Amino acid sequence: MNSPETLGTTFPLTRGAPPLLAVGAWFKNTVCAAVGHEAIVSGTVGDLDRPEACRDFETNVGLYLDWLGATPTIIAHDLHPDFHSTREAVRLAAGLGARTLAVQHHHAHVAAVCAEHGHDGPVLGLALDGVGLGDDGTAWGGELLRVDGARYERLGHLLPLALPGGDRAAREPWRMAAAVLHSLGRGSEIARRYADEAGAPTIAAMLDRKLNSPMTSSAGRVFDAAAGMLGLSRRMGFEAEAAIALEKAATRHVEAEGWPKPLEWAIDGANRLDLRPALGRLAPSTRVDADAAAFHAAFADGLSEWAARAASGTGIGRIVFGGGCFLNRLIGSRVAGNLEAKGLTVMKPLRCSPGDTAVALGQAWIAAHEERC
Numbered sequence: 001m002n003s004p005e006t007l008g009t010t011f012p013l014t015r016g017a018p019p020l021l022a023v024g025a026w027f028k029n030t031v032c033a034a035v036g037h038e039a040i041v042s043g044t045v046g047d048l049d050r051p052e053a054c055r056d057f058e059t060n061v062g063l064y065l066d067w068l069g070a071t072p073t074i075i076a077h078d079l080h081p082d083f084h085s086t087r088e089a090v091r092l093a094a095g096l097g098a099r100t101l102a103v104q105h106h107h108a109h110v111a112a113v114c115a116e117h118g119h120d121g122p123v124l125g126l127a128l129d130g131v132g133l134g135d136d137g138t139a140w141g142g143e144l145l146r147v148d149g150a151r152y153e154r155l156g157h158l159l160p161l162a163l164p165g166g167d168r169a170a171r172e173p174w175r176m177a178a179a180v181l182h183s184l185g186r187g188s189e190i191a192r193r194y195a196d197e198a199g200a201p202t203i204a205a206m207l208d209r210k211l212n213s214p215m216t217s218s219a220g221r222v223f224d225a226a227a228g229m230l231g232l233s234r235r236m237g238f239e240a241e242a243a244i245a246l247e248k249a250a251t252r253h254v255e256a257e258g259w260p261k262p263l264e265w266a267i268d269g270a271n272r273l274d275l276r277p278a279l280g281r282l283a284p285s286t287r288v289d290a291d292a293a294a295f296h297a298a299f300a301d302g303l304s305e306w307a308a309r310a311a312s313g314t315g316i317g318r319i320v321f322g323g324g325c326f327l328n329r330l331i332g333s334r335v336a337g338n339l340e341a342k343g344l345t346v347m348k349p350l351r352c353s354p355g356d357t358a359v360a361l362g363q364a365w366i367a368a369h370e371e372r373c
Contacts, residue, residue, distance in 0.1 A: 105132025109322030141218030177228030
């Protein structure tokens with residue numbers, strides 16, 4: 001049997017677990033096995049859209065089953081039915097006589113931080129990332145959750161924006177900017193503002209007719225929209241390129257001149273955080289760095305107030321940060337400072353990344369609680 005040191009990173013579990021396996025997410029996939037008071041998480045094989053990554057994933061699953069030394073009673077996987085990891089979990093469970101557990105992606109993000117902190121009580125979770133399938137079948141990614149072990153409740157989410165062209169909008173930030181303009185009743189500006197984009201009139205028409213424009217609450221797409229509005233990014237050559245450019249611009253201003261006055265934001269009657277007032281103020285200019293910082297301030301202050309209201313309403317004073325958008329240091333530090341100033345406790349990732357490499361640990365933590373519900 002391989003030793004834990006050669007297989008991955010070990011984490012203590014405050015709640016003892018039966019033998020279980022968790023197969024992680026689509027992006028930056030990792031595998032986690034747990035038994036008793038110990039969990040072990042593999043290194044990432046990358047994204048499961050490549051045959052070699054799928055093969056490495058299957059190798060990890062075999063190694064972790066060997067490490068368990070017993071048949072898992074439960075195999076946890078992402079809620080999305082079409083992931084290679086999900087299909088493999090279902091196949092394995094049928095062969096081993098194990099139960100499967102579908103875990104919502106953002107629930108797992110919050111749970112991973114709870115696992116690292118050894119916290120078993122209820123928390124409020126801010127889960128901010130690019131995408132994860134919600135239990136309503138739509139694309140989530142900017143979520144305010146109440147999490148208590150294997151159970152969670154969606155208390156609120158970012159106001160959804162359209163994805164004109166579907167997944168292509170996640171690679172072309174100007175399309176997300178177009179979605180913002182359309183949502184604000186300014187669709188007539190799209191073709192003029194993006195006149196050098198041959199597809200701009202078509203995108204405007206798609207948005208008008210709601211064709212191939214699914215809705216998403218993704219925080220990642222909000223950052224893309226801001227970068228597209230400011231002219232910082234039209235098309236991305238690598239993951240999160242637009243968000244990184246936006247953060248760098250904002251950081252330059254904050255480090256040189258401090259935080260500017262935040263742009264406007266709102267929380268509506270359905271407890272949706274609406275960042276369109278801030279996004280609508282953005283445009284290419286000589287003040288790009290200052291405007292990027294003012295947008296960051298708006299986003300952070302909106303998140304802070306959103307979470308603080310939930311804490312007051314639920315009596316839960318612990319706020320968990322999860323999801324890859326918390327790799328943005330400006331957002332993380334400002335939200336944490338705001339919440340701690342209100343007397344709330346912030347729980348951040350410790351050894352794990354806030355991104356998808358932590359999802360398998362969160363799935364395992366939820367499975368361990370599910371077995372005792």
